[in-house]
Amino acid sequence: MAYDAEDTRRRIFTAAAAEFTERGLAGARVDRIATAARANKQAIYLYYGSKEKLFAAVLRAKLEEVRISVDPDAVAESVGQMFDWYQDHPELIRLQLWEALEACGAPGEGERERRDAFRGKVRQLASGGMGPALPEDARLRAAQDLLFSIMSLIAWNFAVPGMCRMVLDEQSDRAALARRRAAVVEAARTLAAAAGRLRSGLPE
Incomplete structure (x- = not known):
């Protein structure tokens, strides 16, 4: 052979x-x-x-397997899909935690490629009309903050499932995650509404 x-x-x-x-x-x-x-x-x-x-x-x-992008016009729905993906692929969170623990903040192999991929996601969010009256740098920074906030809302649930279960006083990780999914989607909807105020120039 x-x-x-x-x-x-x-x-x-x-x-x-x-x-x-x-x-x-x-x-x-x-x-x-x-x-x-x-x-x-x-x-x-x-x-x-x-x-x-x-x-x-x-x-x-x-990371490239997470094909779900954050749709500027449907952030909450995108976040729900991302939450489900992470629940089905717990290995990604474990790999990221290992990297954080062992790299001690130092740039690791492949960081440039991953940074470029995140820049693409940020541009996608910013191009959705976020803060049209803002300078481009400020608009991109707002999109970066929104993306990282969304990622944090999702990832922590899977990084510390035991804490999630205990804080919510649920009987199982599954019940806690089901409850957290609804809360994360609602939080994302609130963040998207705040981004909408940036788009329209309305006061906070």
């Missing part, structure tokens, strides 16, 4: 995603990834260069 390089890359990626999600970058071991992928360590270094670059590739790919 001929060697299938693309299949090997896929198996390495799948094994690495599981390893990094469970153990983070520092705790992950290339030999465990190689064993799970049924590949040799040399293939991992050949295709990805280093463990750090492999982690960055996994995180970047997981």
